[in-house]
Amino acid sequence: MTVLAGCTATAETRSAQSPSPAIAGTRATILPPTVEQGALVIGTTHPAATVEYAGRRVRVSPDGVFAIGIARDAASPAIVVVTQPGTPRTEHRIEVRPRDWPVERITGVPPKTVKPPPEIAARIAREQAEVSAARTRDDARADFAQAFRWPVQGRISGRFGNARVYVLPDGTDVPQTPHSGMDIAAPTGTPVQAPAPGVVTFARSDLYLTGGTVLLDHGQGVSSNFLHLSRIDVRVGDRVEQGQVIGAVGATGRASGPHLHWGMNWFDVRVDPLLVLSATR
Known part of the structure; x- marks a missing residue:
């Protein structure tokens, strides 16, 4: 079955010019x-x-499955x-519904992680570049084409996409990029x-x-x-199955308390894990 994050699957092709599945060698394109x-x-x-989507040639699996990030x-x-x-x-046109993005004000994080000195800023840039490089992988696997499960149970303490402001001990507000x-x-x-x-x-x-920090590639x-994470139980190159323990919740790095930050990407496009969890099959 096809997973469509945040929407309902439909066999309707969103173009009046789409080829008929009755024509030899064609198949209905299914998109929400x-x-x-x-x-x-x-x-x-x-x-x-x-x-093709957003200037990128998109990989298609041998079963005809492909993914894009909005x-x-x-x-x-x-x-x-x-x-x-x-x-x-x-061309298949998908309506994109806008969302409201509230502002989250966050206290209790170490000030040096909010306004790092130049040498630390350079270190942060190097580390983020390494993580970004890992996201360029484009395997033929389609591990994403199934229902996702919660990696840990708990209260949602921060939502995807919300604007964030860190509040320093002296009361200074430091706006940040939206929560990823x-x-x-x-x-x-x-x-x-x-x-x-x-x-x-x-x-x-x-x-x-x-x-x-752990990145898990689901293919394409x-x-x-x-x-x-307070503990990491996997190594680069490990094949991990759904439900396998990969580490433990912690408060390392820039964190005001113990929690798991779970982010998802399609290459460099950040997507909302909560929408993936609520997707139908």
């Missing part, structure tokens, strides 16, 4: 009619089709271009389980901002990241 900003969209088409600030419509063998180039994932509050040491299968592409315990550019 609408999605929310921050959605991970998983579609199906002919396995030999060419799929950015937090994406405008409507999202246009997915599909060219099946022997058929014209066809979902925070789940849980006691230090709580086991963190893989929400879906994948391959570990990054595992470090000492990043300045994110502390214990879809990945999960788990931050602030």
Whole structure:
């Protein structure tokens, strides 16, 4: 079955010019009619089709499954271009519903992690570049094409996409970039389980901002990241199955208390894990 994050699957092709499935060598392209900003969209088409979105040639699995990420600030419509063998180039338009992004004010984080000195800022840039490089992987695997599970149970203490302001001890407000994932509050040491299968592409315990950090690649550019871990139980290159323990909740890096930050990406596009969890199959 096809997973469509934040929307309902439909067999309707969103273009009047789409080829009929009755034509030899073609297959109906399945995409949702609408999605929310921050959605991970998983579609199906002919396995030999060419799929393009946001200037990127999108990998299609041997079963015809492909994924795209809708950015937090994406405008409507999202246009997915599909060219099946022997058929014209066809545009499929997906309505992107806007979302409200409240402001979160956060206290209690170490001031040096909010306004780091130049040498620390350089270290942060190097570490973030390493993490970004791990997100460029584009395997043929489609581990993402199944229902995801919560990596840990707890209260949602921070939501994807919300604007963030760090409040320093002297009362100074320091605006930050929007929150890149979902925070789940849980006691230090709580086991963190893989929400879906994948391959570990990054595992470090000492990043300045994110502390214990693991990236799990689910194939075709879809990945999960788990931050602030107190313990890491996997190594780069490990194949991980859904439900396998990959580490433990902590408060390492820039954190005001123990929690798991779970982020998801489609390459460099950040998507909302909560929408992925609520997706239908």
